[in-house]
Amino acid sequence: MAEKRNYWLVKSEPDVFSIDDLFAAPGKSTCWDGVRNYTARNMLRDELKNGDGVLYYHSRTDPPGIAGTAEVVREGYPDHTQFDPKNSHFDAKADPENPRWFMVDIRALEKFPRHVPLEEIKASSKLAEMAVVQRGQRLSVQRVTAAEWREVLRMGKSEKR
């Protein structure tokens, strides 16, 4: 029986951790730490499952857009940076007995020949409903439908659009 595969979009500032950094990481994978938003936390803890597809979005860069794909390789577990006073994501209220923040591990799958810029996502009728193009949407983890996933991959892999 095939588990249903879900799809997500995660944001990262490429100056902090780009898709190239992900490919360069050991095993092309990393723990997705530092998320400090409860809605995103709930998705990381409860909903992202092994094998789920992840669109890797570069924010705060010019142009912002989707750089490639990754997959979930470890499901929600406590984000260790919440307990590290030297870490910028340290949370003094986090209790090791009852962790507040969670993360998953992701592994790089594919870097697009051309990033899919935010502008083209906005211009696409098939992608107009994506959370990332909604006004004021700041969640660093967002749901993506299977149809949106397919369309972003199609756009990312075609040299001409």
Place this chain on the structure above:
DNA sequence: GCCAACGTTGGC
């Protein structure tokens, strides 16, 4: 439990 102040995000 309201809501103003504050901090962060992220396109531009």
Place this chain on the structure above:
DNA sequence: GCCAACGTTGGC
């Protein structure tokens, strides 16, 4: 670097 949008905090 600006600033609108939004989530969180904390005084009351």
